[in-house]
Amino acid sequence: MGSEHQIAFFLRELAGRNTQRRVAAAKGLGRVGRREHAWVLAETAGDPVPQVREAAAIGLGRLGVPEAGRDVLPLLMGDMDPWVRRRASLAAIHLELRGDGIVRAFAELLKDPEYHVRINALVGLTALGAPGDVPALVSLLGDPDGAVWGRARSLIYDLREDPAVKAEVIRTAREGDAAARTEALTLLPRQCDERLLDSLLAGLRDPSPDVRIAVARRLSDMETPQVRDALAATLDTEQSPAVAARLLGMLEQPDDRQLIGPARRWLRDPVAGPAAARALGEVDTGTAVELLRGVIDDKAVPGPTRAAAAKAIGECGRWDAVWQLLPLLDDPDADVQEGAVDGLGAAVYRGLRLWERWPVTHVLVDRLASEPSTAYRTGYALIGLPDALPALRRLAHSAEAAEVRAAVLRLLVPEDLDAPGRGRYGSEEDVRLLVRGLDDPEEPVRYSAALALEQWLKFGFALPPDREALHERLETLTSDPSSRLRQAVAAVLDALADPGGRN
Incomplete structure (x- = not known):
């Protein structure tokens, strides 16, 4: 506790007309005051100057008297000034205030334009174990600030058995705004997939690539002809490389010649190219392998795609696969070299022909000795x-x-x-x-x-x-x-x- 003359000084300053002195006095009283001075700060919270109200909120939080802040802090959390709302919500968290009034105050702050205030609201509601405003809470899954949507996601997960929260997450997964819908789709348990099937299939045509990717992830475990046909139809018209990469990965399977056309279309794209190469490797037909050979020989194709094509060639195991891959170990692109190593490893796994063993052994052991950074691969x-x-x-x-x-x-x-x-x-x-x-x-x-x-x-x-x-x-x-x-x-x-x- 501070000395009596310090406290007396701060009390006099609080009653003065100078704004800066009132601000300093409110903060100072919060540091050195006694329990009874919390009510003085509660009265100061009605000051017409925002900086003084902010300082009063800080002081209340420091003094630690919940009874003094119970009525005034919820009012300050609705203040016109963002700094007052921020300090008041922090003080409410420090004082561990409870009750319907504080829950409502935090709930209102979920929609605050200031992200620090939204964070405080989520911290406060998490401590209370309450969703506050359920639609507002779930909408924060789409918040542009990672610290906000991350805390919102954690709180929603904690409250996942709450019927209102569950219903709102399902609604958002079906028809919410793009960013929130994307996150909601990752939160729902797999048991919900059948209920969501119609909206998921419709979601493959959503304007947002992120939504289409999230929908595709949800559909990945639903291996039915209806779902596969819908995914294939989407791939045929897809314009986003990121979505195409996801769809190619989901649809790849041995001997599916229908994938050759879509894979060819994306093979030279820097984003979807690696997935297209992997899909062609799974198709493993003469046409698919010829496309892969063309890719590894074309230095204009991005390295990751050539690397994926090299590995796929090794997995396909054609008679000339080893001889296609060995020269790539000297390629100037490190990704391509690693793809060639992976491809040779796939050829080893399949079983090398007698005349392939010595050259493959020689180059791989030599690389192991000379390239410690890639020793594991x-x-x-x-x-x-x-x-x-x-x-x-x-x-x-x-x-x-x-x-x-x-x-x-x-x-x-x-x-x-x-x-x-x-x-x-x-x-x-x-x-x-x-x-x-x-x-x-x-x-x-x-x-x-x-x-x-x-x-x-x-x-x-x-x-x-x-x-x-x-x-x-x-x-x-x-x-x-x-x-x-x-x-x-x-x-x-x-x-x-x-x-x-x-x-």
């Missing part, structure tokens, strides 16, 4: 390629980059029991490399070593010669700062107790 492409094992073992000894060491260790163990060339895995040298990886100074390498060791033991490969020493190393790592490493090590310890037991 390249390592993924090498999965299931036992021809790479000799080079990978050498790389495990010589690689300086932690990313490369981590990727290599995972590749020393097959992914599954039916992996190609499984008999070439499980060497004593490999298990020593994995055990040594547990002592690597870099956490990603230790983590990779632990994951690979668990797989090693799961498949029943030969245990390390000094099992007790391995157990001690693992026990030490159970206190490692990395939670994921601790979890992986625990799994290794379990597998060590019962090697091969989960085959």
Whole structure:
């Protein structure tokens, strides 16, 4: 508490004619005053000057006397001045005011032109567990300010079982303004889809691309001929690349030749192009593959689209796929290089022909060693390629980059029991490399070593010669700062107790 002479000074200043002094006095009294002075500030809230009313609201919030603010703060929350409304609503939140009057005051602020005030209204209503004005609350799903619509969304979710809130969200999902409708469509549970089906199908023709995308998302789980026909018809006339990308992704399926025309139309679009390439890869016909080949050879096409086309070519697995992809590893566009790696990985997964194995092994291992930043992607492409094992073992000894060491260790163990060339895995040298990886100074390498060791033991490969020493190393790592490493090590310890037991 402040001294008596400070309080007396502020009380005199509040009664004065100078505006700035009254403002300073109201704030000062809020800092040093006693409980009884809250009623003085409540009377000051009727001052004709907005700055003084604002200061009175600040003071009331600071003094913490709910009874003094219960009647006056709701009035100030309806003040003509936005700063008064803002400070009064903050004070009401600090004082934790309750009752119908405060709920109504916060509800009115949901429509306030000032976004800070709308935020305060949402904070206050959230604390009260009340929607206030339901239509106004749900309309804030379309608020241009992220802090507003985010809080509105959270409050609506908390009140999702309230019948009035649920009904308004459904109404908004059917016919609300574009921005609010888009968010409402993401809030509703899937059980509502059947009730919304007619409005969803109509929503595919909504003027707003965002609404059309949100509608398409809702329809994505409704795999009926009616829905698919509606989506296909929409794609045929769609003008928005973002919507077309969504529709192409939803409609792609093996051997659907009807997608070739729409995919061709969007193939060179910077937004929808990657989705079009993926769709053509799913169609996997001669015409589709020819279109993909044309894309990867055309440097005027955006990199992400060429990358998607490269991956699709690898997945299609035509006789010349590998030879189409290998030159792309030298493409100046990094996206295209990554797409080529993904495509080669898809070709590896499908199974390489005998004459393809050495060139693919050579380029992927070389890239793994020379491009640490893409080691994870390249390592993924090498999965299931036992021809790479000799080079990978050498790389495990010589690689300086932690990313490369981590990727290599995972590749020393097959992914599954039916992996190609499984008999070439499980060497004593490999298990020593994995055990040594547990002592690597870099956490990603230790983590990779632990994951690979668990797989090693799961498949029943030969245990390390000094099992007790391995157990001690693992026990030490159970206190490692990395939670994921601790979890992986625990799994290794379990597998060590019962090697091969989960085959």
